[in-house]
Amino acid sequence: MLRILRHGVFGLAVLLGLFSATLPASAAYPDRPVHWLIGFSAGGPVDIVARIMAQWLSDRLGQQFIVENRTGSGGNIAAAAAINSPPDGYTLLFVAPNNAISTSLYKKLPFDFLRDTVPVASIMQLTNMLVVSNAFPAKTVQEFIDYCKANPGKVSFASSGNGTSVHMSAELFKVMTKCDMVHVPYRGSAIAFPDIISNKVQLIFDNLPSAMEQAKGGNVRAIGVTSPQRWPSVPAIAETVPGFESVGFYGISAPKGTPPEVIEILNKAVGEALKDPKLVARLAETGGIPKPMTPAEFGKLVANETEKWRKVVEFAGVSVD
Numbered sequence: 063m064l065r066i067l068r069h070g071v072f073g074l075a076v077l078l079g080l081f082s083a084t085l086p087a088s089a090a091y092p093d094r095p096v097h098w099l100i101g102f103s104a105g106g107p108v109d110i111v112a113r114i115m116a117q118w119l120s121d122r123l124g125q126q127f128i129v130e131n132r133t134g135s136g137g138n139i140a141a142a143a144a145i146n147s148p149p150d151g152y153t154l155l156f157v158a159p160n161n162a163i164s165t166s167l168y169k170k171l172p173f174d175f176l177r178d179t180v181p182v183a184s185i186m187q188l189t190n191m192l193v194v195s196n197a198f199p200a201k202t203v204q205e206f207i208d209y210c211k212a213n214p215g216k217v218s219f220a221s222s223g224n225g226t227s228v229h230m231s232a233e234l235f236k237v238m239t240k241c242d243m244v245h246v247p248y249r250g251s252a253i254a255f256p257d258i259i260s261n262k263v264q265l266i267f268d269n270l271p272s273a274m275e276q277a278k279g280g281n282v283r284a285i286g287v288t289s290p291q292r293w294p295s296v297p298a299i300a301e302t303v304p305g306f307e308s309v310g311f312y313g314i315s316a317p318k319g320t321p322p323e324v325i326e327i328l329n330k331a332v333g334e335a336l337k338d339p340k341l342v343a344r345l346a347e348t349g350g351i352p353k354p355m356t357p358a359e360f361g362k363l364v365a366n367e368t369e370k371w372r373k374v375v376e377f378a379g380v381s382v383d
Contacts, residue, residue: 091151091324092125098314099130099144100156101137102222103250107188107269107348111312112156114344115185118335123327133249136160136225136382138171145178149319151328155179157313159227162367166375167225168382176368181361182314182325183332186350189289189309190231191273192299193282195261203286203302206265210241218244220254220266224382230371231267231288231308233378238303258282269310270349293349311353311367313360325357 098116102108109131116127132140137160147153155161161175192203200206210217221229224247236243246263248254251272257263259281266273267288277284286299288308300306314328335341336352345352355363375381 091327092123094152095126095128096152096154097128097130098154098156099132099140101132101134101140101158101160102226103133103252104131105252105272106222106250107271107273108156108158108312109250109252110271110348111185111345111350114341114348115332115335118338118341119328119331122331122334134223136164136168136223136229136247138164138168138225141175141179142173144315145173145317147317149317149321151316151320151324153317154182154328155315157181157311157315157364159230159310159367159371160223160225161315162364163227163230163371163375164225165368166372167230167380170383176365178318179315180318180320180325181357181364182316182320183329183357184311184313184353184355184360184363185332185336186345187309187311187353188270188348188350189287189293190227190267191270191277191284191293191296191349192231192235192265192267192286192288193258193273193277193284194265195258195263196281196283197261198264198283201283201285203297203299206285207239207241207302210239210243214242215244217241217265218246218263220251220258220263221245221247222251222254222268223247223249227308227310228267228269230374230378233380234308234374235267235299235303235306237378238306255281267308274349311363312350313355313364315364329357 100108100112112129116129119127132143144153144155200209219232251268276282284296287293287296290300290307292298333354336354
């Protein structure tokens with residue numbers, strides 16, 4: 063009887079060993095820190111939202127989600143770094159309109175974003191806000207247009223980099239209003255604001271979180287938002303320029319080949335986060351509207367945005383080599 067028990071225990075141990083060896087590496091995901099790459103500077107709108115979400119995911123999943131700022135090239139440096147990382151779920155990319163825009167704006171990208179990444183989760187949608195230096199004379203969108211037309215080439219606008227929604231919102235505005243403005247790209251909107259405040263650069267169509275913070279602080283003047291609806295007392299640019307719209311999105315992607323079970327874990331966690339009243343309230347403070355989606359739904363959104371901005375890029379006649 064003792065021999066039988068010994069053989070039984072040994073056999074069970076072997077079976078358990080074989081079973082554990084067949085489990086996917088993601089079964090215990092995450093079992094070490096996760097690096098989340100963002101393409102813009104600390105203190106900007108993308109950084110603010112990424113850190114809010116990273117803290118929630120760290121607390122929920124038991125491993126630290128480390129936000130890494132890889133600035134430059136309109137977010138493409140961060141995208142390239144993420145795409146070239148091992149597809150194991152431990153390097154993620156913060157996805158925003160710049161990733162959809164860059165596909166057609168940049169002519170020599172070393173990657174194809176739609177081909178080389180997999181969608182993970184949608185976080186939120188948000189508008190951009192047109193803010194101007196307090197020294198700038200215009201106080202309404204119409205006054206702004208009138209001033210630009212009376213002073214062609216003498217008004218400059220900042221952006222958080224070539225190919226960002228901040229940049230392309232201004233390009234769309236230029237096309238639709240025939241305003242002649244000069245583009246001054248920065249490595250993030252947080253870096254641009256000192257020059258806007260001092261009137262070295264007159265304006266920016268920034269993501270709502272940082273634009274609203276600067277406007278509330280009295281550092282700049284808000285005169286319009288890029289969504290079809292006003293926010294809440296700032297008028298929509300579309301009220302003056304019919305049809306004008308530029309609404310952004312934030313989400314997460316991963317390198318192609320990332321295990322589906324890892325994507326499922328992350329998507330579920332983000333979905334739970336977007337049901338947390340405290341987190342939703344914090345996103346609302348940044349101007350964000352939570353938009354949970356399945357990976358497939360988010361992938362379709364990114365693909366649709368890529369096509370939409372391709373048309374804008376062609377229409378505006380802009381490109382970056």
